[in-house]
Amino acid sequence: MGIDSVTPDEGSMRGGFTVTVTGVGFAPGQTTVRICGIDIPPASVPVNPQGNILTFTAPACTAGQTQLLVTTPTGSASTVFVYDEETLPVTGSQIRAPLMAGTGLIVVGALTLVLARRRPRTAAAVTK
Numbered sequence: 001m002g003i004d005s006v007t008p009d010e011g012s013m014r015g016g017f018t019v020t021v022t023g024v025g026f027a028p029g030q031t032t033v034r035i036c037g038i039d040i041p042p043a044s045v046p047v048n049p050q051g052n053i054l055t056f057t058a059p060a061c062t063a064g065q066t067q068l069l070v071t072t073p074t075g076s077a078s079t080v081f082v083y084d085e086e087t088l089p090v091t092g093s094q095i096r097a098p099l100m101a102g103t104g105l106i107v108v109g110a111l112t113l114v115l116a117r118r119r120p121r122t123a124a125a126v127t128k
Contacts, residue, residue, distance in 0.1 A: 001025035001075040006068060010082035015060035019068075019081075026051045027072040034069040035081060036061035 003023040011017050021033075028047040031054055033040040038059045047054045054070070063085035069078040 001070075001072055001077055003068075003070060003077045003079050006079055006081060009080075010084055011058055013061055013063045013083040013086055015058045017058050018055055019058050021054050021056075021068075021070060022052060023070070023077065024052055025072060025074060026054050026070065027074070030073050032071045034067070034071070035059065036066045036083070 001023075002025060003021055005022045007020045007022075008017070011019070026047045028049060028051065029042050031045050031047050032042055033045050033054070033056050035056075036059060038061075040056050040059070045054050045056045058081075061083045063083050065080050065082050067078050068081040069076055
């Protein structure tokens with residue numbers, strides 16, 4: 001009984017992705033996985049007939065390293081799995097707008113300000 005590789009070996013802390021474990025000695029219908037303190041029962045851990053590949057759906061977990069433990073009737077093996085911290089996606093679009101002379105555009109987060117600079121005008125004297 002042993003683990004050769006885990007694909008992927010890290011994933012989102014949201015879970016919900018498929019993890020594939022390759023190794024030896026996995027028992028179809030009798031293999032459990034424990035990850036992030038959560039037991040995944042044999043019914044949710046399909047094993048191929050050769051007993052060298054299993055898959056499961058990763059549960060949600062806090063970010064960081066956790067133990068991935070595979071257990072069969074003949075023994076157990078473990079390895080490290082890493083849950084990645086969620087990062088906010090960078091989204092947005094490029095802004096293209098014609099600006100008149102003396103006008104400025106300031107983009108701050110979701111707030112956009114257009115500033116117009118006022119210039120004093122001098123009056124021309126008209127005499128008759």
